[in-house]
Amino acid sequence: MPALSSTMTEGKIVSWVKSPGDKVSKGETVVVVESDKADMDVESFHDGYLAVILVEEGQEAPVGNAIALIAETEAEIEVAKSQGQPPATTTTAAPALESKPAPAPVEAAPAPVVPTPTVRDNGRITASPRAKKLAKEFNIDLKTLQGSGPNGRITSEDIEKAAGKAPATAATIAPPTAPPVAAKIPTVTPPPAPVTPPAVAGQTVPLTGLQKAVVNNMKTSLQVPTFVVGYTITTTALDKLYQQLKSKGVTMTALLAKAVANTLEKHPLLNASYTEAGIQYHGTINVAVAVAMPDGGLITPVLRGANTSDIYSLSRGWKDLVDRSRSKQLQPEEYNSGTFTISNLGMYGVDRFTAILPPGTGAILAVGAALPQVVATPEGLMGVQRQMTVNITCDHRIIYGADAAAFLQDLAKLLETNVASLTM
Numbered sequence: 378m379p380a381l382s383s384t385m386t387e388g389k390i391v392s393w394v395k396s397p398g399d400k401v402s403k404g405e406t407v408v409v410v411e412s413d414k415a416d417m418d419v420e421s422f423h424d425g426y427l428a429v430i431l432v433e434e435g436q437e438a439p440v441g442n443a444i445a446l447i448a449e450t451e452a453e454i455e456v457a458k459s460q461g462q463p464p465a466t467t468t469t470a471a472p473a474l475e476s477k478p479a480p481a482p483v484e485a486a487p488a489p490v491v492p493t494p495t496v497r498d499n500g501r502i503t504a505s506p507r508a509k510k511l512a513k514e515f516n517i518d519l520k521t522l523q524g525s526g527p528n529g530r531i532t533s534e535d536i537e538k539a540a541g542k543a544p545a546t547a548a549t550i551a552p553p554t555a556p557p558v559a560a561k562i563p564t565v566t567p568p569p570a571p572v573t574p575p576a577v578a579g580q581t582v583p584l585t586g587l588q589k590a591v592v593n594n595m596k597t598s599l600q601v602p603t604f605v606v607g608y609t610i611t612t613t614a615l616d617k618l619y620q621q622l623k624s625k626g627v628t629m630t631a632l633l634a635k636a637v638a639n640t641l642e643k644h645p646l647l648n649a650s651y652t653e654a655g656i657q658y659h660g661t662i663n664v665a666v667a668v669a670m671p672d673g674g675l676i677t678p679v680l681r682g683a684n685t686s687d688i689y690s691l692s693r694g695w696k697d698l699v700d701r702s703r704s705k706q707l708q709p710e711e712y713n714s715g716t717f718t719i720s721n722l723g724m725y726g727v728d729r730f731t732a733i734l735p736p737g738t739g740a741i742l743a744v745g746a747a748l749p750q751v752v753a754t755p756e757g758l759m760g761v762q763r764q765m766t767v768n769i770t771c772d773h774r775i776i777y778g779a780d781a782a783a784f785l786q787d788l789a790k791l792l793e794t795n796v797a798s799l800t801m
Contacts, residue, residue: 389437389586390444392510394418395427398454401447408444409509425449428457504531507704511536533704587674597736601651602773605731608785612747612763614796622688622800631680631691633719634664635799636791637742638683641717644784648716650739651774665715665735666695668702677735678702679715688800719744729766739776740784743768 391409401407406418407427428448432438446457504512504519508531512519517539524531584592615636619629641648641662649658662684665677678698680691701707717739720732723746732743747765754760767788771781791798 390432390434392434392513393430394509397427397430399427401425401427421447423447423449426451426454428454429460507533508536511540515540585673587670587672587676591674594736595733598733601734601736603734603770604773604778604781605768605770606778606781606785607729607766607768608782608789609764609766610789611793612765614794615792616747616763618796618799625689626696627688627692628695630666630719630721631688631695632799633721633744634666634680634683634695635686635688635691636788636796637717637719638662638664638680639798640784640788640791642684643787644780646776646780647740647771647784649775650716650737651772656775659716661716663714663716665712665718665738667718667720667732668699671703676702676707676712677715677718678707678712679710681714718742723747723765729768731768732770734770734772738772740769740771740781743770 389410393408395401395405395407401421401424403422403424404420407421408419410419425447426449427445429446430444431442431446432444438444446460448454448457504524509519511517511533515536517536519531522531522535522539525535615632619627619632622632623629645658646656648662649656651657661682663679663681664683665679667675667677669675678695680686680694680698683691686694698707698711702712715735715738718732718735718741720741721744722730723744726746728748729745730743732741734741745766745768747763749761750764752760752762752764767785769781769785
């Protein structure tokens with residue numbers, strides 16, 4: 378009697394796509410599972426019938442435990458029911474079989490007047506986990522909708538439109554602020570602050586799966602001997618390039634990631650990590666960038682091969698990663714394969730800070746805001762320039778002060794005198 382089980386460390390059941398007694402095909406989504414950083418479609422390895430659900434929606438299950446039983450024939454369903462003994466208490470992890478997270482909705486395209494179903498080659502309707510959950514809540518038949526997501530996938534916004542509700546994301550997109558004409562200095566509109574669950578005085582609010590993952594990572598990080606080196610970079614050339622390219626979809630995050638990746642090519646030690654066997658030099662430069670999650674915690678989507686990608690592809694890729702990370706649709710390799718990390722709080726006006734080193738990496742760069750500063754010119758005169766302070770935190774077991782300083786020096790040189798190379 379096949380059972381749905383898992384090797385995932387932690388998670389819980391978000392929603393059951395199938396109900397007891399439903400026919401299940403191999404490779405068909407049966408349940409949506411929440412891990413520490415993503416919601417994932419769990420597909421069956423077997424053909425048969427979903428006989429018994431052992432772990433209900435909203436519950437968690439111990440690692441490796443079965444969460445449901447699949448009978449090979451309808452006649453065996455009753456036998457499976459007699460075998461299924463739902464656990465009295467649930468604790469930690471839920472399953473993740475062949476998890477294939479769907480891209481998250483951003484701006485849904487207008488639905489056509491005559492909807493047609495969105496199906497795969499095998500005849501199954503494709504929809505994001507949240508869309509399926511909302512469809513159940515609003516009692517909407519997915520077969521009547523035309524998906525607006527990638528490859529026609531039905532998104533949660535499609536469901537909200539069908540139910541007559543306004544998309545929740547529409548109000549979160551702020552228009553860019555025009556730079557002051559007189560000062561000729563571009564301003565930055567800070568993004569909305571992360572929305573954390575409301576706290577009640579005197580109440581202990583349980584940590585989310587993502588927050589628990591952050592706690593475990595921080596415990597591991599504090600066991601590593603680290604040091605911090607700071608550097609001030611003039612951003613005049615970088616700001617000018619950004620103003621020229623932002624209308625083409627280029628983001629400041631992509632520019633910084635590209636600059637860091639190109640500099641890491643000259644400093645492979647900063648892209649390496651410590652292992653018990655020695656220094657592990659990674660074959661690719663994967664720049665992870667910290668992103669605050671709306672419901673608390675943070676995640677680090679990864680721009681893989683950032684040094685070999687053009688700035689436009691990086692920007693498109695970054696937008697997609699952020700959209701999907703905030704709806705918990707990233708695959709594990711999209712958030713755990715970073716070889717170097719950037720944490721940027723400059724958009725909040727923070728002028729300088731230090732970051733804690735993530736486990737498994739050798740360095741993390743903390744980026745502050747670019748602010749107007751009164752400085753002395755090479756001619757001995759006083760002038761105003763925009764400058765930002767960056768601090769790099771390094772694993773002192775493999776990286777030393779001179780290594781970090783040389784990296785920052787080359788990064789500053791690129792951004793100050795050769796920033797045009799980022800577009801080549």
